[in-house]
Amino acid sequence: MKNLLTRRSIRKYSERPVDEQLLGRLLNEAARTQTMGNLQLYSVVVTRSQEIKQRLAPAHFSQPMVTEAPVVLTVCADFNRTSQWARCRKAEPGYDNLLSFLNAAIDALLYTQTLCCLMDEEGLGYCYLGTTVYQPQQIIDTLQLPRLVMPIATLTVGWPAEEPPLSDRLPMESFVHQETYRDYSPADIDRFYAYKESLAENRHFCEINHKETLAQIFTDIRYTRRDNEAMSATLLDTLRRQGFLD
Numbered sequence: 001m002k003n004l005l006t007r008r009s010i011r012k013y014s015e016r017p018v019d020e021q022l023l024g025r026l027l028n029e030a031a032r033t034q035t036m037g038n039l040q041l042y043s044v045v046v047t048r049s050q051e052i053k054q055r056l057a058p059a060h061f062s063q064p065m066v067t068e069a070p071v072v073l074t075v076c077a078d079f080n081r082t083s084q085w086a087r088c089r090k091a092e093p094g095y096d097n098l099l100s101f102l103n104a105a106i107d108a109l110l111y112t113q114t115l116c117c118l119m120d121e122e123g124l125g126y127c128y129l130g131t132t133v134y135q136p137q138q139i140i141d142t143l144q145l146p147r148l149v150m151p152i153a154t155l156t157v158g159w160p161a162e163e164p165p166l167s168d169r170l171p172m173e174s175f176v177h178q179e180t181y182r183d184y185s186p187a188d189i190d191r192f193y194a195y196k197e198s199l200a201e202n203r204h205f206c207e208i209n210h211k212e213t214l215a216q217i218f219t220d221i222r223y224t225r226r227d228n229e230a231m232s233a234t235l236l237d238t239l240r241r242q243g244f245l246d
Contacts, residue, residue: 004117008166010125011065013158018070018124023157026118033114041104042111042152043078045143046071052142059138060131060154069156074132074139075112077104079244080148101150101244108152116155125160128153134231136238147243168196 027044035041047053048071056074057066066072079100083093094100112128119126132139132154139151174192184192193214196202202214211217219225239245 004120006166007120008125008164009127010158010160010162010164011063011127011156012160012162013065013069013125013156014161016070016159018158022122023071026115026122026124029118030111030115033110035107035110036103039082039107040111041078041082041107043076043081043149044111045074045076045145047074047143048072055142056139056154059135059142060129061134063129063131065127065156066129066154069127069158071157073115073155073157074143074151075108075115075153075155076145077101077108077150077152078148079104080146083148095148096243098239098245101239105150105152112153112155119157123159124157126155126157128155133235135234137234137241140238140242145242150239150242150244168199170196 023046027046031040047056050067053067053069053072056072057063060066079093079095083095086093116126116128132151136151139145139154140149143151145151170192174188197214205217206212206214209217209221211220236245
């Protein structure tokens with residue numbers, strides 16, 4: 001089994017195809033992950049068509065791996081299937097609400113992470129795209145997702161053509177709390193973020209962007225209040241369109 005301590009996000013892939021039987025086996029095995037009420041509130045859309053990848057790419061800010069990867073997987077929170085089952089069995093579903101969306105989204109993300117671990121074991125490379133919930137309507141339209149189905153996660157998948165350096169991680173004591181949550185003092189923040197802030201590439205980010213601190217890169221450039229509020233509004237509107245909000 002591949003050590004998770006050496007896990008890398010892979011954005012460049014070889015021309016070697018991803019075998020359908022291998023992928024199918026992994027997609028099936030991942031379904032053994034935890035799920036609310038044993039309902040499996042997720043669906044996965046497998047995209048191999050170059051045409052559809054091209055149509056999906058703008059929703060992911062046209063990141064090259066979307067069109068270059070052999071396979072793109074879109075994992076969706078899905079209460080449509082369960083609702084259809086209920087109606088076909090003389091039961092009236094009540095899953096057009098926020099709690100149901102959260103339950104399905106959690107199911108979808110648990111499935112996604114289990115699938116990632118299984119792909120690691122096989123040596124497949126993948127990259128998790130957090131952009132999926134930024135502009136979801138384009139993904140919904142492209143993949144023809146019906147009401148009560150919402151895209152949650154995207155994985156680009158293929159055999160690695162690179163071995164990028166490991167990303168830094170905060171020390172365990174920064175995120176593990178014993179018994180109750182212990183808030184952070186300025187001294188704690190200094191200690192926990194010292195390594196991240198000392199890395200040459202992070203210092204370089206500050207220099208080229210004319211920022212005093214690494215935190216300003218995130219608040220002022222990468223994940224700004226303006227963008228977060230705009231994409232939040234888009235997300236809420238899409239959840240209404242998909243039937244999860246009034």
